[in-house]
Amino acid sequence: MKSAGEFDLIEFIRTQQSVVRPDVLLGIGDDAAMLQAPADHALVMCSDTLNEGVHFPVGTDPEAIGWKSLAVNLSDLAAMGACPSWCLLNLCLPESDTRWLERFTNGFFELAAAHDVVLVGGDTTRGPLSISVTACGFVPRELALTRSGAKVGDDIWVSGTLGDAALALRRMLAGESVPAELMDALDRPTPRVALGSALRGFASSCIDVSDGVLQDLGHVCAASGLAAEVAGDWLPVSDAFDALAPREARLQLQSSGDDYELCFSAAPGYRNLLVDLAEKLDLRLTRIGSFTSGQGVHLTQAGRLSALEKRGHAHF
Amino acid sequence: MKSAGEFDLIEFIRTQQSVVRPDVLLGIGDDAAMLQAPADHALVMCSDTLNEGVHFPVGTDPEAIGWKSLAVNLSDLAAMGACPSWCLLNLCLPESDTRWLERFTNGFFELAAAHDVVLVGGDTTRGPLSISVTACGFVPRELALTRSGAKVGDDIWVSGTLGDAALALRRMLAGESVPAELMDALDRPTPRVALGSALRGFASSCIDVSDGVLQDLGHVCAASGLAAEVAGDWLPVSDAFDALAPREARLQLQSSGDDYELCFSAAPGYRNLLVDLAEKLDLRLTRIGSFTSGQGVHLTQAGRLSALEKRGHAHF
Structure with missing residues (x-):
C-alpha cells in the first residue's frame, strides 16, 4: 500500500x-x-x-x-x-x-x-x-563469536572507552557543553567490525555493550554458565570522560550502554596477541576482569567485591 | 539499550x-x-x-x-x-x-x-x-519472478478477488456491518505462497497487488517497457463484494490495494495449464488483460478505453 x-x-x-x-x-x-x-x-x-x-x-x-x-x-x-x-x-x-x-x-x-x-x-x-x-x-x-563460549579463567576484555555517550547525553539534557569527542560517541558510534572479524577463532565469547557492560556481561554469564569478576577501576575511560564525569556517577555512566564497544573473552595465553591486535587496529583493548565458576557479575571497586544488580539503560 | x-x-x-x-x-x-x-x-x-x-x-x-x-x-x-x-x-x-x-x-x-x-x-x-x-x-x-520480464502479447492474470479488504474497511469506518468473508480479507489476508512457487519457470512477470492492481501493473509496465490493457469488467470480485459494493465505487475499491493477490503474466499458450493450476490450488485465477507495446495501464470499462491514472491506496 x-x-x-x-x-x-x-x-x-x-x-x-x-x-x-x-x-x-x-x-x-x-x-x-x-x-x-x-x-x-x-x-x-x-x-x-x-x-x-x-x-x-x-x-x-x-x-x-x-x-x-x-x-x-x-x-x-x-x-x-x-x-x-x-x-x-x-x-x-x-x-x-x-x-x-x-x-x-x-x-x-x-x-x-x-x-x-x-x-x-x-x-x-x-x-x-x-x-x-x-x-x-x-x-x-x-568461527562465529557467541555469548555461550566463555571458559573459567578466561580474561574479559572491552574495546574503546565506556560511558562517553551516556555522559554526552547527560550533559546535553542538563544544558551543559558537550565536547566533540563525547558527542561523536553519542551520535556516530563506530561499530567494531574489524575487531569482530579479527577475534574469530580465539575469542571464546563476544557481545556488544549496547545495553551496558555489566548487563551485557550478565548475558554472557547466563549463556556460558559462569560468573564474571570485573574490576570497576579498570573500566576504560576517555580523557574527556575522566575530566568531566562526576565521581559519584562514573560507574553508572560507564554501565549505561549506548557504547557499541565489544566485550569479549579470551584465554590468558592470548594477552600478547591482543596487545598486538590493539596496536594494529589502533583501538584500545582493555582487560577488565575474568570469568570464574558461579553466576552473575561481581564488581570489585576500590577493593570492594559485590554482586551487582543490572544497570542497563532502561527505556522499556 | x-x-x-x-x-x-x-x-x-x-x-x-x-x-x-x-x-x-x-x-x-x-x-x-x-x-x-x-x-x-x-x-x-x-x-x-x-x-x-x-x-x-x-x-x-x-x-x-x-x-x-x-x-x-x-x-x-x-x-x-x-x-x-x-x-x-x-x-x-x-x-x-x-x-x-x-x-x-x-x-x-x-x-x-x-x-x-x-x-x-x-x-x-x-x-x-x-x-x-x-x-x-x-x-x-x-526461476525467480520479477517485474521486468513481461512480453508483448502475454496474458495478465490475477489470483483471488479484488476489493474485499477495501470494502470491509469502508463499511467498518461507515459503521456498517461487515460480512466475515470481507473482514477476513482485511484482517487475515492469505499470502499466495503456493501460487508463487507454482508460477516459477513460466510466468513472465509477477507482482503482489498490495498497492492496487492498476498501480502495481503500472510498475510492471515500467519495469518491462510495455503497456497493459486491462478489462475492468473482468476484474474478479467475491459474491459479498458483488452484493455490497456501491456501483460507482467498485473500480475504486478494486484498485485500492491491500489485497495481497498476485498479478502475473504468462504467454497465451499457458492458459490451459493455469486453469489446471487454479483447480489444483483451489484458487481463482482470472485473466484480466494483456501486455502490448507502449506504456502505462489502459483500462477498458464497458467498451471505453482510457489511460488510467494511478489509484493506489495513498497513506504517505
Whole structure:
C-alpha cells in the first residue's frame, strides 16, 4: 500500500546510494531483494529500531540518526565476528521532508560505504519518527563469536572507552557543553567490525555493550554458565570522560550502554596477541576482569567485591 | 539499550514459537541470528512496516495485526516465487501489555507455522504501535519472478478477488456491518505462497497487488517497457463484494490495494495449464488483460478505453 509520495521517497533514497556489490542480484525496486549468500559461510542477521524521544532526543542531527541507525546493527554483526554485506531500512517519517531525508541518507550511506554495505530494500511509512534497520553479514560457521563460549579463567576484555555517550547525553539534557569527542560517541558510534572479524577463532565469547557492560556481561554469564569478576577501576575511560564525569556517577555512566564497544573473552595465553591486535587496529583493548565458576557479575571497586544488580539503560 | 522489561517481552515472544528449522544455527538470544542459506538458491528478502492508524485502524484485533504484519511480507516473497524460511520482528509498543502480546503472537505464529517460518530475531521498543517484519526465503536464481520480464502479447492474470479488504474497511469506518468473508480479507489476508512457487519457470512477470492492481501493473509496465490493457469488467470480485459494493465505487475499491493477490503474466499458450493450476490450488485465477507495446495501464470499462491514472491506496 504505497502512494506516489512513498515511491518518490524510495526513489530518492535509492539514488543516494553509491556502493554496488556483485552478490546483490536484484536490489531496491521489486517486491523483494534477491541476494547470493556465500555457500561456505553462515548468514548473520539482526534488526534494531531507534525511536525519536526514546533512543535519541528530539532535534538530533538527521545525519547522526542515519549513521547510528545502521551503526547499532553493524555493532551486533561485529559481535558475532561477521562481515556486513546488506541492509534494509524501514523509515517511518512524520512528513515528507527532503532536506531531512538528504541529511539522514548522508549519514546512513557514509557508514554503509565505509563497510561496503548495500541497502537492498525496506519500507517508508507515515508516522512518528522511527527507524528500523535490518543488517546481514557472513561469518564462517565454525568461527562465529557467541555469548555461550566463555571458559573459567578466561580474561574479559572491552574495546574503546565506556560511558562517553551516556555522559554526552547527560550533559546535553542538563544544558551543559558537550565536547566533540563525547558527542561523536553519542551520535556516530563506530561499530567494531574489524575487531569482530579479527577475534574469530580465539575469542571464546563476544557481545556488544549496547545495553551496558555489566548487563551485557550478565548475558554472557547466563549463556556460558559462569560468573564474571570485573574490576570497576579498570573500566576504560576517555580523557574527556575522566575530566568531566562526576565521581559519584562514573560507574553508572560507564554501565549505561549506548557504547557499541565489544566485550569479549579470551584465554590468558592470548594477552600478547591482543596487545598486538590493539596496536594494529589502533583501538584500545582493555582487560577488565575474568570469568570464574558461579553466576552473575561481581564488581570489585576500590577493593570492594559485590554482586551487582543490572544497570542497563532502561527505556522499556 | 534494552531494559529488563524488554528482555521479558523477548523471552515471552520466544516461548510462543513452536516451529524449528535445521537451517537456523542460532536463533533469538545472541547479538544476531546465524542461518544457513542453501547454496543453490538465491536469498530473497523484504521488509514492511504496519503503523496503527495508518495501515490498520485503532482497535484492530491484535491477532489480525500479528497475522497481517507477517502476511504482507510473505506476499512479497510469494511475488518473487520464493519459499519463506525466516523472519525478524521489530515491535514498537506503547505499553507492555501481555494479553495484547499473547493475541498478537497467536496470529503471527499461526501464519508462521503454516509456512514453516521461524522467527530468528528483531527488537522490542517503546513507542506508538508499529510493527516491522523482515522476511527471508529462497528461490532458484534463474526461476525467480520479477517485474521486468513481461512480453508483448502475454496474458495478465490475477489470483483471488479484488476489493474485499477495501470494502470491509469502508463499511467498518461507515459503521456498517461487515460480512466475515470481507473482514477476513482485511484482517487475515492469505499470502499466495503456493501460487508463487507454482508460477516459477513460466510466468513472465509477477507482482503482489498490495498497492492496487492498476498501480502495481503500472510498475510492471515500467519495469518491462510495455503497456497493459486491462478489462475492468473482468476484474474478479467475491459474491459479498458483488452484493455490497456501491456501483460507482467498485473500480475504486478494486484498485485500492491491500489485497495481497498476485498479478502475473504468462504467454497465451499457458492458459490451459493455469486453469489446471487454479483447480489444483483451489484458487481463482482470472485473466484480466494483456501486455502490448507502449506504456502505462489502459483500462477498458464497458467498451471505453482510457489511460488510467494511478489509484493506489495513498497513506504517505
